Amino acid sequence: MKDLDGAAAFEEKQRRMPPAVFKDDDDVTTTTNSIKKAEGITGGKMEEPFDPLVQAKIAPTVKYTLADSDDEEEDTVETRRSVKQAEKYYQKRFFINKREKEDFQKGLADGTIDPAVATFSEGKDTSITANPAEEAAKESAKKAAAQAEGAAAAAKAANPEGAKEAEAAAAAADEQAQALDLPPELNPAAAPAAALVQKKHADFNHQYADIN
Numbered sequence: 001m002k003d004l005d006g007a008a009a010f011e012e013k014q015r016r017m018p019p020a021v022f023k024d025d026d027d028v029t030t031t032t033n034s035i036k037k038a039e040g041i042t043g044g045k046m047e048e049p050f051d052p053l054v055q056a057k058i059a060p061t062v063k064y065t066l067a068d069s070d071d072e073e074e075d076t077v078e079t080r081r082s083v084k085q086a087e088k089y090y091q092k093r094f095f096i097n098k099r100e101k102e103d104f105q106k107g108l109a110d111g112t113i114d115p116a117v118a119t120f121s122e123g124k125d126t127s128i129t130a131n132p133a134e135e136a137a138k139e140s141a142k143k144a145a146a147q148a149e150g151a152a153a154a155a156k157a158a159n160p161e162g163a164k165e166a167e168a169a170a171a172a173a174d175e176q177a178q179a180l181d182l183p184p185e186l187n188p189a190a191a192p193a194a195a196l197v198q199k200k201h202a203d204f205n206h207q208y209a210d211i212n
Contacts (some may be wrong), residue, residue, distance in 0.1 A: 069125075070142070081124050088120045093128065103129045 004012055024032070035046050047054045072080075087093055095101040107113030112131045116122040127135075156163040 068138075077125075084122075084124055091120055100129060107131070 039045055049055075083094060093101075093104065095104065104113070104117075107129055108118055113129060114122055114126055114132055117126065117128045122128070
């Protein structure tokens with residue numbers, strides 16, 4: 001390399017550098033050895049957590065949503081109305097937290113909330129941060145869901161024997177799948193659920209595809 005200088009010498013030096021050697025931490029090595037020992041004792045094989053078949057076996061987690069008017073009880077309704085009455089009397093808004101205050105100010109600025117809240121003239125059950133268009137869409141969706149549920153109940157009442165047979169067939173298929181330890185995507189009775197699980201897994205992979 002003595003006959004090289006500048007960029008050429010630097011590039012040649014980089015080429016001659018030995019490859020980096022990576023070694024697991026002691027904790028990683030200990031965990032890996034523990035898994036191997038457990039597999040040897042049980043005769044089983046620890047499944048890869050991100051394997052699609054393993055992911056398909058995982059039951060969907062509970063979906064938590066923010067409480068809305070359907071979740072209110074008489075006590076909470078009256079408490080909220082009392083707060084609103086005090087706000088109108090003192091001409092002052094009481095916010096639960098900073099986020100609600102910022103949402104309120106932003107809604108006033110861009111006109112996405114009921115303009116009546118700016119003058120304390122909104123209705124006694126009007127949320128000061130609610131978007132009227134979104135609230136109307138939400139109520140419409142609730143009515144549609146209720147109608148669909150009613151139609152399904154009516155169809156079941158009109159043909160109870162057929163409904164019982166369908167439920168029994170689905171239960172039998174599910175029981176057989178569990179006995180065979182089949183993942184949901186291979187269980188005909190769980191086809192809709194399997195499709196949802198596979199979609200969630202695909203979304204997860206897409207979201208974190210570039211992590212490594």
